[in-house]
Amino acid sequence: NAGVMQNPRHLVRRRGQEARLRCSPMKGHSHVYWYRQLPEEGLKFMVYLQKENIIDESGMPKERFSAEFPKEGPSILRIQQVVRGDSAAYFCASSSQGAKTTEAFFGQGTRLTVV
């Protein structure tokens, strides 16, 4: 089991472009979480998804950000019209059940830089 795979590891985008971050959960995991880490800060929860459903998006900015976890394929975090403030490390985690019940396994993150 390769663990949670995120790609790309590093992504550079110009202001106004779109960023797509991918997360392939561990085999057998149907719960996916996205977190954002700004410099000098802890991980901030963004969204929690189960297959094809958004369960909790209380941490997602209201505009420009969206997430999906289709029946087939990886989970995608999409940021439209990126701004410099979106520069951060974005981490994905997966678990077989909810994170408070079973261990959540983290990916290595995608470092987004907006220039």
Add this chain to the structure above:
Amino acid sequence: AQRVTQPEKLLSVFKGAPVELKCNYSYSGSPELFWYVQYSRQRLQLLLRHISRESIKGFTADLNKGETSFHLKKPFAQEEDSAMYYCALSGGQGGSEKLVFGKGTKLTVNP
């Protein structure tokens, strides 16, 4: 509001010395508490959770509901313990599945 506070950004000890990483939380209910660790160039991983009441790599953490704390302790630090440590909580039974993290403490164990 759910909040996790790790008051020490940096902590430095010598090998063999005791170490305590502090964590305080704010939550209206009965949360579940976790410690996650990130070693250099590795991904974040679970170290321990309060409900399992186990010792991992010599580390223990006791949930003190009166003081709303979940401090991480090890009696004799080793150089390989040097890492970033994050305290986190989730909503407990019936509560949210999301993890709320503190800002982390960077532990350095000197030889």
